[in-house]
Amino acid sequence: MTRSFLLILSIVACALGFRAALAENIDAQAERIAEVVMGATMGVFFHELAHAMIGELELPATGPKEDTADEFSAYVMADMVQGEADPFLINLVTYSSLFLYYSAEEKRRGGRPHRWQGEHAADIRRFRNYFCMLYGADPALYGRFVDRFGFDRNDKKRCSTDYAKRSKAWDTLIEPHTRNLSPDQPGTHPADAPGGQFSLAFGPTHYRYGDMARRLLDEFLRGHLQALSRFLVWPRNLLVEFRDCGTPNAFYNPDSGTITMCYELVENASQTVLRAEGIASLTPGEQAMAFVQGTWRWRTRVNTESGLMDISITYNADQTYRSDEIWTQSGNLAARVTGAWSVQPTGLGQLMIHRRPTQWWPKEFCNGRGYCQTHVRQPANYSVQIINQNTMNIGGAVWMRIP
Numbered sequence: 597m598t599r600s601f602l603l604i605l606s607i608v609a610c611a612l613g614f615r616a617a618l619a620e621n622i623d624a625q626a627e628r629i630a631e632v633v634m635g636a637t638m639g640v641f642f643h644e645l646a647h648a649m650i651g652e653l654e655l656p657a658t659g660p661k662e663d664t665a666d667e668f669s670a671y672v673m674a675d676m677v678q679g680e681a682d683p684f685l686i687n688l689v690t691y692s693s694l695f696l697y698y699s700a701e702e703k704r705r706g707g708r709p710h711r712w713q714g715e716h717a718a719d720i721r722r723f724r725n726y727f728c729m730l731y732g733a734d735p736a737l738y739g740r741f742v743d744r745f746g747f748d749r750n751d752k753k754r755c756s757t758d759y760a761k762r763s764k765a766w767d768t769l770i771e772p773h774t775r776n777l778s779p780d781q782p783g784t785h786p787a788d789a790p791g792g793q794f795s796l797a798f799g800p801t802h803y804r805y806g807d808m809a810r811r812l813l814d815e816f817l818r819g820h821l822q823a824l825s826r827f828l829v830w831p832r833n834l835l836v837e838f839r840d841c842g843t844p845n846a847f848y849n850p851d852s853g854t855i856t857m858c859y860e861l862v863e864n865a866s867q868t869v870l871r872a873e874g875i876a877s878l879t880p881g882e883q884a885m886a887f888v889q890g891t892w893r894w895r896t897r898v899n900t901e902s903g904l905m906d907i908s909i910t911y912n913a914d915q916t917y918r919s920d921e922i923w924t925q926s927g928n929l930a931a932r933v934t935g936a937w938s939v940q941p942t943g944l945g946q947l948m949i950h951r952r953p954t955q956w957w958p959k960e961f962c963n964g965r966g967y968c969q970t971h972v973r974q975p976a977n978y979s980v981q982i983i984n985q986n987t988m989n990i991g992g993a994v995w996m997r998i999p
Contacts, residue, residue, distance in 0.1 A: 639692030732759025806859030
């Protein structure tokens with residue numbers, strides 16, 4: 597068969613244009629950041645799409661599914677740029693593999709050994725297989741990269757041979773599920789064969805690069821999903837969702853027919869590549885500050901002698917904060933403390949907030965029975981566990997972000 601599956605994706609890529617979502621006068625650094633964010637996100641997306649294709653179309657997989665999914669992602673990304681001369685598109689596709697390389701380097705430097713019993717191969721091995729597919733698809737295009745990573749002459753030859761075999765295998769696997777749309781897009785099923793459709797949903801997020809991916813990829817991904825719905829016969833409707841998950845992840849759920857792309861993984865992958873490439877990026881401390889900023893409310897009301905009390909804290913970008921404590925039953929009792937704050941990451945999903953109150957008002961308040969209490973709030977450190985982008989646990993108390 598002709599390369600109809602990849603042809604239709606390439607047509608969509610060219611028609612929409614990756615640059616369409618970028619400002620016309622974008623500077624060089626902003627363009628590189630866009631390349632990284634889009635490349636890392638698309639590499640993960642096509643990996644999860646492979647899991648969906650294997651599950652929904654019941655494609656056979658003779659090897660580990662995770663390796664197969666990586667192979668499919670590289671197969672699609674490689675064919676997007678064959679014959680292309682646009683450096684933006686070439687760099688974008690290259691970054692889809694470099695996340696694995698830089699992730700492996702970070703783990704090596706941090707002394708974090710790979711858990712070989714897991715379903716995923718080591719990141720460095722995944723990078724080798726992924727990048728090998730890119731190079732095999734177009735050796736001239738990726739020659740400047742392949743030497744940088746130490747591929748010798750035999751490696752390069754194997755990559756070219758493997759790509760030809762593996763791409764032909766994917767064509768063969770996909771062909772029974774295709775529609776015959778035109779001479780350039782031949783398929784097994786008639787053009788009007790019924791089938792499921794893809795839908796796409798982007799949830800809100802406070803992650804910097806997650807939000808960037810949403811803005812840059814919305815139109816592009818919708819075009820791809822329309823092409824996939826039109827060209828392949830799916831047994832049911834499928835959903836691709838981007839959302840905050842509370843942990844860096846991406847997954848296909850066979851029960852619901854959903855591909856979930858977690859903004860945390862988009863953020864993590866983008867930050868990993870940006871740090872390694874020396875491109876301007878938020879430091880871990882800046883990320884922690886950005887997370888905490890906003891207004892948070894303690895989920896549980898506190899029962900005091902003055903009535904039920906609600907507590908909210910607003911952290912401002914200028915590193916000041918305001919804590920409001922309002923007693924709901926008495927109606928006229930309220931307290932406020934203002935001060936300065938700082939925050940530092942202490943581990944994955946863990947922060948330490950240091951609060952330095954400078955003013956409390958009123959300094960003393962009394963209930964209706966004449967009982968008065970003097971308020972003193974000393975500087976303190978608070979250990980924070982991030983549950984998700986809108987929820988954090990401070991010393992056993994759950995706080996919710998107020999939109």
